Amino acid sequence: MKNLISRYEEVIGYLVFGGLTTVVNIIVFYLFDSIFGAHYLVANAIAIIVSILFAFFTNKKYVFKSETPTFQLWLKEFSLFVSFRLLSAVFDMGSMWLLVDGLDIDANLAKIITQFIVVALNYVFSKFFIFKQGE
Numbered sequence: 749m750k751n752l753i754s755r756y757e758e759v760i761g762y763l764v765f766g767g768l769t770t771v772v773n774i775i776v777f778y779l780f781d782s783i784f785g786a787h788y789l790v791a792n793a794i795a796i797i798v799s800i801l802f803a804f805f806t807n808k809k810y811v812f813k814s815e816t817p818t819f820q821l822w823l824k825e826f827s828l829f830v831s832f833r834l835l836s837a838v839f840d841m842g843s844m845w846l847l848v849d850g851l852d853i854d855a856n857l858a859k860i861i862t863q864f865i866v867v868a869l870n871y872v873f874s875k876f877f878i879f880k881q882g883e
Contacts, residue, residue, distance in 0.1 A: 761811040762871050768806065770863045773799035777859050788855040792844050793837075795859075800833045803870070812879030825878060832873035836866050 773795045780791035804826060808814045816822040840862050847858035 758811060758875075762807070762874070765803070765806040765811050766867045766871065769799050769803040770867055772802050773863065774856075774859055778856060781855055788848055789841065789844065791855075792841060792859065796833075796837045796840060800830060800837075803833070804829050807874055807879065812874065814879040828878045829874070832877060833870065836869045836873070839869065840866050 776798045777791050777795035780786040780794050781788050784791075786794070807829075808825070814825065816825055843862040843865075844855070844858055847853040847861060848855050853861075
C-alpha cells in the first residue's frame with residue numbers, strides 16, 4: 749500500500765489541491781454571483797483569478813515540489829502557469845456562457861459542471877509544461 753501511495757503521490761496531491769482549488773473557485777464564484785450580485789461572468793473572472801493564485805502556490809510547493817533557485821526562474825514558472833491557466837479560463841468562461849445563456853442552466857450548477865474539465869486540463873498543463881522536474 750505504501751508503494752502504491754508513493755507511486756501516485758503526485759496525482760493524489762494534485763487531486764487534493766486541485767479539489768481545494770476547485771472549492772476556492774466555486775466559493776468565490778458563489779460569493780460574488782449570489783451574495784454580492786455581480787454578473788455571473790464577472791464573478792467567474794474573479795473566481796478564476798483567485799483560484800489561479802491559490803493553485804500556483806499549492807501546486808508549486810505541495811504537488812510538484814518545484815524549487816526555483818532564482819527569481820528569474822520563479823517568474824518564468826509563474827508566467828507559464830498563468831498563461832496556461834488563462835487557456836483553461838477561456839474554456840471556463842465559454843462554457844459558462846454556453847451553459848447559462850445558451851442552455852439556461854443555473855450559474856452555480858454550470859460552474860460546478862465546468863470545473864471537472866478545467867481540473868483535468870490544468871493537471872496536464874502543470875505536469876507537462878510548467879512544473880517540469882530537472883529543468
